[in-house]
Every structure is written in structure tokens, then in C-alpha cells.
Amino acid sequence: MYKFDREAYDRRMEWYRDARFGMFIHWGLYAIPARGEWVRSIEQIPKEDYMKYFEEFNPVDFDPRKWAKAAKEAGMKYMVLTAKHHDGFCLFDSQYTDFKSTNTKCGRDLVAEYVDAVRAEGLKVGLYFSLLDWFHDDFPHYGDRNHPMRNNPAYKNDDRDFDRYLTYMHNQVREICTNYGKLDVLWFDFSYDTLRGEAWKATELIKMVRKLQPDVIIDNRLEVSGEGYGSLAAGNPTPYHGDFVSPEQMIPPNGIQDVNGNDIAWESCVTMNNHWGYCANDHFFKPAPMLIKKLVECVSKGGNLLLNVGPDARGNIPEESIERLAEIGKWMKKNGESIYGCGKAGIEKPDFGRVTRHGNHLYFHVYENTVGPLPLPGVKKEEIQAIRYVATGAEIPVSTSWVHSDYPTMAFADLGEDPVLPDGVDTVIDVILKK
Incomplete structure (x- = not known):
């Protein structure tokens, strides 16, 4: 057997x-x-x-x-x-x-x-x-x-x-x-x-x-x-x-x-x-x-x-x-x-792309930019240790804008004023969660 x-x-x-x-x-x-x-x-x-x-x-x-x-x-x-x-x-x-x-x-x-x-x-x-x-x-x-x-x-x-x-x-x-x-x-x-x-x-x-x-x-x-x-x-x-x-x-x-x-x-x-x-x-x-x-x-x-x-x-x-x-x-x-x-991130797929995960790193793959700050579904502001562009290591601030005040349980990333993403194919953002 x-x-x-x-x-x-x-x-x-x-x-x-x-x-x-x-x-x-x-x-x-x-x-x-x-x-x-x-x-x-x-x-x-x-x-x-x-x-x-x-x-x-x-x-x-x-x-x-x-x-x-x-x-x-x-x-x-x-x-x-x-x-x-x-x-x-x-x-x-x-x-x-x-x-x-x-x-x-x-x-x-x-x-x-x-x-x-x-x-x-x-x-x-x-x-x-x-x-x-x-x-x-x-x-x-x-x-x-x-x-x-x-x-x-x-x-x-x-x-x-x-x-x-x-x-x-x-x-x-x-x-x-x-x-x-x-x-x-x-x-x-x-x-x-x-x-x-x-x-x-x-x-x-x-x-x-x-x-x-x-x-x-x-x-x-x-x-x-x-x-x-x-x-x-x-x-x-x-x-x-x-x-x-x-x-x-x-x-x-x-x-x-x-x-x-x-x-x-x-x-x-x-x-x-x-x-x-x-x-x-x-x-x-x-x-x-x-x-x-x-x-x-x-x-x-x-x-x-x-x-x-x-x-x-x-x-x-x-x-x-x-x-x-x-x-x-x-x-x-x-x-x-x-x-x-x-592998799988265990959170909902965002409209703008996909998410992969390794431990406490959530990788948001951004295929198209959003109007206003980038929503991070499944992530709360207080859970975030840091956000970085994977390609350059550059810091991305957590957004404090009033425009998403109606969504207090969701974190948003501030990608800046330029509506054009750094990588037009897939801009990858590393959301590092607190352990």
C-alpha cells in the first residue's frame, strides 16, 4: 500500500x-x-x-x-x-x-x-x-x-x-x-x-x-x-x-x-x-x-x-x-x-494589477495608475512598516490626503504628482508589513 x-x-x-x-x-x-x-x-x-x-x-x-x-x-x-x-x-x-x-x-x-x-x-x-x-x-x-x-x-x-x-x-x-x-x-x-x-x-x-x-x-x-x-x-x-x-x-x-x-x-x-x-x-x-x-x-x-x-x-x-x-x-x-x-498574497486582487507575497512583503504590481493616491486593499495604515519601489528602493510615503477619508480602514500610497508610472508595463511596489 x-x-x-x-x-x-x-x-x-x-x-x-x-x-x-x-x-x-x-x-x-x-x-x-x-x-x-x-x-x-x-x-x-x-x-x-x-x-x-x-x-x-x-x-x-x-x-x-x-x-x-x-x-x-x-x-x-x-x-x-x-x-x-x-x-x-x-x-x-x-x-x-x-x-x-x-x-x-x-x-x-x-x-x-x-x-x-x-x-x-x-x-x-x-x-x-x-x-x-x-x-x-x-x-x-x-x-x-x-x-x-x-x-x-x-x-x-x-x-x-x-x-x-x-x-x-x-x-x-x-x-x-x-x-x-x-x-x-x-x-x-x-x-x-x-x-x-x-x-x-x-x-x-x-x-x-x-x-x-x-x-x-x-x-x-x-x-x-x-x-x-x-x-x-x-x-x-x-x-x-x-x-x-x-x-x-x-x-x-x-x-x-x-x-x-x-x-x-x-x-x-x-x-x-x-x-x-x-x-x-x-x-x-x-x-x-x-x-x-x-x-x-x-x-x-x-x-x-x-x-x-x-x-x-x-x-x-x-x-x-x-x-x-x-x-x-x-x-x-x-x-x-x-x-x-x-506566491499568493491572501488579499483581494486590486483593479490596477496583481499582488504577490513573500513573508511580510506584499508586492503590488501596478499596471495602470489610479486617480489620486494608490489604494492598498487588504492593508491597514497601522500595519505598514515602509513602502518602497522595488526597482530603485525609493521610499513611497503613506498617503495622508483628505480625498480617501471615506475609507479609513484602507491604506493608500502616495506615488506623487506624475500620473505616468515609472514602469509602463508593471511598476512594482513593496509594501513591508510590521512583523
């Missing part, structure tokens, strides 16, 4: 709850057709036709040190790379397949180079691993909801042995948990239909992972997909429960709570444009100010933001992404203390 160890859980989650901001990297053969990471499934491309990308793969500009530096400059604390996506192509030197980067013109173990580069920048190392594998002959083909050959009766499953596939998949997980040093995050993707939980032999899998990587943090997708919370949230954790919930392409309206109403760890994974993998024609990138505010939103609701980049076929992160990372980083250098180690 499995017994959830809350103490061990809280210990391994401590850095993750403090970090709040990470980089997701979707990259593989699909960068060459440049129509997104699901291209083989969406276009129902046969294996033989997809192999031309394997023969061509040679990312001459691949330099994970540049990726890691970009992440660090953006204020990110951890990175997660797709070691193997659904197409089955491995960026690592697996002994169980020939469908891997070391057998391409590239001829290198790209995961090995990535983990070294990430550690060199002092960031936490994460690897993504797909439970699906459209390349392996024993993974369900015809009739499967996602397989490229799902509608082709020539690919029936009569001679396929799913147990043989599971042995292969477990062996590969063992490889990435053994050959690349300490892993901080292992990001499985994903469960669907009847393929969930013990269909993956998940108890056996996680027992092995925990033996090899006792402190690794694991997502919840052995049980669910981007939708669904998993057994930890349901109050009956399985041996393969996720350490965090993984909403995709959305931010939960109220954070995420378990069945008892207690806040639980979660991480929104979000793309900068509309695809995870490189898509040459997708130029619909979210502006940096929007991404900064979405990071703040996640933290204010008790969650993390895992922001994706999709490097191109040569191994370069798109310029649009680099520009946004730099702009986010500029803001983070001045205001990072309102993100790292912060």
Missing part, C-alpha cells in the same frame, strides 16, 4: 516553488518541416516519408550554452528540453534505438551537451520524455487517437506487442535517469484514453525513477494530459502521482486546489506564439509586456510559468523569442524579488 510522504515531497519541491519561472524547449526533426511538433500526426505522414528529415538533420548552429544564457538572462531558474517527443526521435544516445541524434549527420548526444550547458549557468536541469512513440513498431497504430497511421488499415495492430514497447520505454527512461547526472525535473507527456496510469506500468516506472533520481520533480501526466489534475489533487495519491499539475496554454482562474481546498503546486506551460515546435509561418508572438504580466499572474495564484521556445532546424532560438526573453530579463533584473519565492 502506497503511503504519501509529505515531508519528502515538500523538501524536493522547495526550490521549484521558489523558482517560479522556467524555459521549455521543443526541438527535434520537426524543426525541418517547420510546421509544428505534431506535424507527422496532423498530416498523417508515413514513417518512410518522415525519415527524410532524419537523413537531413544537422543543426550546425546548435549551442546549448546560448540557450542557457538566454534563459538565465531572462530570469529563468530551470530548463526542460524534449529529450524525446512523440515522433520517437531521441536527442540522446540511446542504446535501444537507431532513431537518435548520434546517428544523424550531427553525430552528437545533444542531451549530454544540453545538461552540461544548463548546469554551467547554475540553472536546474529538466528533461521531457514522451510516453508516446510513433516510430516504435509496437506502439498502437491503427485506431489510436494520435498515431499518424490511425486511419490506415494497412497498419493494424495484430502483431504489435505493447509490453515489448513498455520495456523499451522503461529502458529509455532508465538511460536518461542514469547517464546525465542529477536531474531536477522529469516531464512526462502524456496520458489519454486507456493509456494512463498502470497502462504505462507507472508504479514500476516511478519506483525505478525514484531509486535513480530520488529528488527529481515529476509532472502529473502519467495519469492525465494537459487537462485533469491527477491523484494528488484528488486526495488519494498513487505511487505515480504528479508532484505538480500541468495546465497547458492557459492559466487557472483561481490557481489550483485539491479536493480539500488546499493550494497545490502547478505550472502553466505556455508557448510564445501558437506552436511548441518551430513553425516558420507562425509569427503570432505574444508581446513581452503580456508575458511579464502572465508570469506575475501565475505567481499571484501560487503557480509557475514554463515558457516555451522552439529552436529552428539549425538550432537557433527564433529572434522574436530572443527579443522577448531579453525584455523580460530587463524587467526581472529590477523586479525579480517580487517573483522568486513569492
Whole structure:
């Protein structure tokens, strides 16, 4: 009978709850057709036709040190790379397949180079691993909801042995948990239909992972997909429960709570444009100010933001992404203390922005100025020790103006005569409460 160890859980989650901001990297053969990471499934491309990308793969500009530096400059604390996506192509030197980067013109173990580069920048190392594998002959083909050959009766499953596939998949997980040093995050993707939980032999899998990587943090997708919370949230954790919930392409309206109403760890994974993998024609990138505010939103609701980049076929992160990372980083250098180690403030969201909290520090994120002094909902004047601009440390007086005399139970901050905020994206004010 499995017994959830809350103490061990809280210990391994401590850095993750403090970090709040990470980089997701979707990259593989699909960068060459440049129509997104699901291209083989969406276009129902046969294996033989997809192999031309394997023969061509040679990312001459691949330099994970540049990726890691970009992440660090953006204020990110951890990175997660797709070691193997659904197409089955491995960026690592697996002994169980020939469908891997070391057998391409590239001829290198790209995961090995990535983990070294990430550690060199002092960031936490994460690897993504797909439970699906459209390349392996024993993974369900015809009739499967996602397989490229799902509608082709020539690919029936009569001679396929799913147990043989599971042995292969477990062996590969063992490889990435053994050959690349300490892993901080292992990001499985994903469960669907009847393929969930013990269909993956998940108890056996996680027992092995925990033996090899006792402190690794694991997502919840052995049980669910981007939708669904998993057994930890349901109050009956399985041996393969996720350490965090993984909403995709959305931010939960109220954070995420378990069945008892207690806040639980979660991480929104979000793309900068509309695809995870490189898509040459997708130029619909979210502006940096929007991404900064979405990071703040996640933290204010008790969650993390895992922001994706999709490097191109040569191994370069798109310029649009680099520009946004730099702009986010500029803001983070001045205001990072309102993100790292912060969480829900426990007070009502103000009209002008959001609030994050770390101990007795309430960080008011001001997106638009108010007419008159700035109201601080949930804060009384007598509770305040000091108010400071986070970016400069400059003092902000507590307002004594008569204009808010009708609101004696609420404190107001005097931001001065200039109606234009110092930071037009997010001016962060640190309201320090008396201990």
C-alpha cells in the first residue's frame, strides 16, 4: 500500500516553488518541416516519408550554452528540453534505438551537451520524455487517437506487442535517469484514453525513477494530459502521482486546489506564439509586456510559468523569442524579488494589477495608475512598516490626503504628482508589513 510522504515531497519541491519561472524547449526533426511538433500526426505522414528529415538533420548552429544564457538572462531558474517527443526521435544516445541524434549527420548526444550547458549557468536541469512513440513498431497504430497511421488499415495492430514497447520505454527512461547526472525535473507527456496510469506500468516506472533520481520533480501526466489534475489533487495519491499539475496554454482562474481546498503546486506551460515546435509561418508572438504580466499572474495564484521556445532546424532560438526573453530579463533584473519565492498574497486582487507575497512583503504590481493616491486593499495604515519601489528602493510615503477619508480602514500610497508610472508595463511596489 502506497503511503504519501509529505515531508519528502515538500523538501524536493522547495526550490521549484521558489523558482517560479522556467524555459521549455521543443526541438527535434520537426524543426525541418517547420510546421509544428505534431506535424507527422496532423498530416498523417508515413514513417518512410518522415525519415527524410532524419537523413537531413544537422543543426550546425546548435549551442546549448546560448540557450542557457538566454534563459538565465531572462530570469529563468530551470530548463526542460524534449529529450524525446512523440515522433520517437531521441536527442540522446540511446542504446535501444537507431532513431537518435548520434546517428544523424550531427553525430552528437545533444542531451549530454544540453545538461552540461544548463548546469554551467547554475540553472536546474529538466528533461521531457514522451510516453508516446510513433516510430516504435509496437506502439498502437491503427485506431489510436494520435498515431499518424490511425486511419490506415494497412497498419493494424495484430502483431504489435505493447509490453515489448513498455520495456523499451522503461529502458529509455532508465538511460536518461542514469547517464546525465542529477536531474531536477522529469516531464512526462502524456496520458489519454486507456493509456494512463498502470497502462504505462507507472508504479514500476516511478519506483525505478525514484531509486535513480530520488529528488527529481515529476509532472502529473502519467495519469492525465494537459487537462485533469491527477491523484494528488484528488486526495488519494498513487505511487505515480504528479508532484505538480500541468495546465497547458492557459492559466487557472483561481490557481489550483485539491479536493480539500488546499493550494497545490502547478505550472502553466505556455508557448510564445501558437506552436511548441518551430513553425516558420507562425509569427503570432505574444508581446513581452503580456508575458511579464502572465508570469506575475501565475505567481499571484501560487503557480509557475514554463515558457516555451522552439529552436529552428539549425538550432537557433527564433529572434522574436530572443527579443522577448531579453525584455523580460530587463524587467526581472529590477523586479525579480517580487517573483522568486513569492506566491499568493491572501488579499483581494486590486483593479490596477496583481499582488504577490513573500513573508511580510506584499508586492503590488501596478499596471495602470489610479486617480489620486494608490489604494492598498487588504492593508491597514497601522500595519505598514515602509513602502518602497522595488526597482530603485525609493521610499513611497503613506498617503495622508483628505480625498480617501471615506475609507479609513484602507491604506493608500502616495506615488506623487506624475500620473505616468515609472514602469509602463508593471511598476512594482513593496509594501513591508510590521512583523
